[in-house]
Every structure is written in structure tokens, then in C-alpha cells.
Amino acid sequence: MMKAIIPFSHQLLEEVVLPGESVVDATCGNGNDTIMLSKLVSNTGRVYAFDIQKQAIEKTSARLAEQKIEHVELIHDGHEKVATYVKEETIAGGIFNLGYLPKGDHSIITTPDTTIKAIREMLPLLKKQGRIVLVIYHGHQGGKEEKDEVISLCEALDQKQYQVLQYQFINQVNNPPFIVAIEKLTQ
Template sequence: MKLERVLQYAQTLLKASIQEGDIAVDATAGNGHDTLFLANLVGDSGYVYAFDVQKQAVDATLNRLLDNALEHRALVLKDGHENVAKYVTKPVGAAIFNLGYLPGSDHSVITKPNTTTQAIESLLTLLKIGGMIILVIYHGHEGGKEERDEVIQFVSNLPQKYIHVLRYEFLNQKNDPPFIIALEKVKELPVSE
């Protein structure tokens, strides 16, 4: 066995937590790679909800699904991931975020800590037992370190009895390499009053 790179490991975690027929969420559709990967995992009886605030990302994701004849397995929404609960009402097998900006686009359009933590909170409620939220954290851009720090603060305070939180990273890589935070729901969260 050898250590998996960050994106390989994210896919390994998704494969481990998604079964055919599941609902999955791509919280940052980007160029559609994760949406396509999820659409393959959920099968014809499952469904993927993909979110992005940029038309360029929505179009790229739709085209990637169409090119692979999997558009019937996904809904690509031009909306922020903080609104996930408006669209997704059934239990979710897994969700993935790539925090940062859309490669090859306007680098000033970035994910924000407040909407990211709001989306995580909604997804934790929707997540089924054994389901995972995978956060691939890119933090080398302007605003990236603030988001990284707020997300780490937020997930570090999740109750360990209900949510397991893992950090996977290579410590000796240069130039702010991305890393993963994975959240696994092990027990239903208590309903807050």
C-alpha cells in the first residue's frame, strides 16, 4: 500500500460511504469532475445534487454529465451550497466540497467560511449514519487561510460522540498544499430546541 494523494483519498472516502441508490451532494461543482464521479457511484436509482454560484461551473458540469450520458442522475443548481436544505430533503450518503476558487476562472470568486459552515451544518443533519462529508481545503489564495481556520475551528467543536473528524495531509509539501477534512456521522445528532 502507498499513501494516496489528496484527491485520490477523497475518492476512496466517497466510494466507502456511497452505495448505489444513495443521494450525494457536490457542494462545489466546479468543472464537474466530482459530480461525474458521484453520478457513477449512485447508479440509476440514486441522485446527485451539484451546487455552484458561477454559470461557467454549472455549464461545465452539465456538459461533463451530458458527454457521459449521466445527466439524468444529477441536478446542477446555480445556487450557493448554504442553500442545500432547500433542495435536498432525503438522507445523504456523502457530500464533497473543494474549497477555494474555480480553476481557470475569476480567482476573486471564492468559497466563504460563513456559507461553508452553514452548508456543513445542514449536511450533517441530512447525512445518514455512516455517511461522510469530505472537505478538500485549498488555502493558498487570498481569503483561503481565513476559511481554512474557520472551518477547522467549526469542525473541531463537533461532538465526537456523533461526528468523527479526520484530517489528512502531507506535511512536507511546499506552497500551501491542499488537505482533507472528513466528517463521518456515527450517530444522529440531538435535535436542538
């Protein structure tokens, strides 16, 4: 059976992230990806988890405390500021869940300008064969514009430096989410 979107997004990172490495959760939300990444890098690695919503930081913090995970830096700031926090450090991967916080305020969404800036800041930090995985939810106001700009950026990446995968189910209704994954080919 084909993998659903979230399990496949995790698999893409599981294939390249090693214990002791650093990673970025660009939209920590309810903490699911942050916890997954923390397990991949183990106690010797580092997770930088961003969110602009206090509710998301608090929810993720509580879940990390429950599981006694301490190697995560929660950052109550926008993912477009990744280079401010991850300075001259190589990252093995990163993940974005674009759209709005599930069970949160649906009027607070990721935006094309901040998402594009974050991707551009993360690309030079990626190790060779590192991956940035974007789970794109686009069935909300502003979602189509962000989706289009992310796709446009990814299509323009030099194929000698990056390869880009799009994974989606095309027979589902109501704008199903899909994945765009960027893998760095060179160092």
C-alpha cells in the same frame, strides 16, 4: 504509496456511498466530483451539484451530457442553500473543493460563512456512517480564514456523534491542499 489528496477524497466517499442513495457536490466546478458521485449512486440515486458560477454549471452540464448521465440535479446557487433543495432527504455523503474554480475567476472564492452554513445544513441530513469530505485549498486570499473556521467547526463537533479526520502532506511547500472528513456516528 500514499494516496494523493483527490484520489483519497474519492476513496473516503467510495467506502460509504451506495447505489440508489443521494449525495451532494457542494462545489461542482469542472464536474469531476459530480461525475464520480454519479457513478457511485448509479442511475437509481441522485446527485445534487451546486455552484454559484454559471461557467461551472455549464462545464459540468456538458460533461454529464457527454457521458449520458441524467440523475444529477445541477443547482446554480450557493451550497449554503443545500436544505432548500435537499428536503428531508437522507444523504450518504457530500464533497466540497474549497477555494476558487480552476481555470476560472480567482477572485470568486468559497467563503467561511457560506461553507460553515452548508456543513451545518448537511450534518443532520447525513446517514449513519455517511461522510462530508472537504478538500481545503487555502493558499489564496481568504483561504486561511476559511480553513481556520472549518477546522474550528470540526474540532467542536461532539465526538460521540461525529469523528473527524484530517489528511495532509506536511512536507510540501506553497500551502498544499488537505482533507477534512466528517463521519456521522449516530442516527
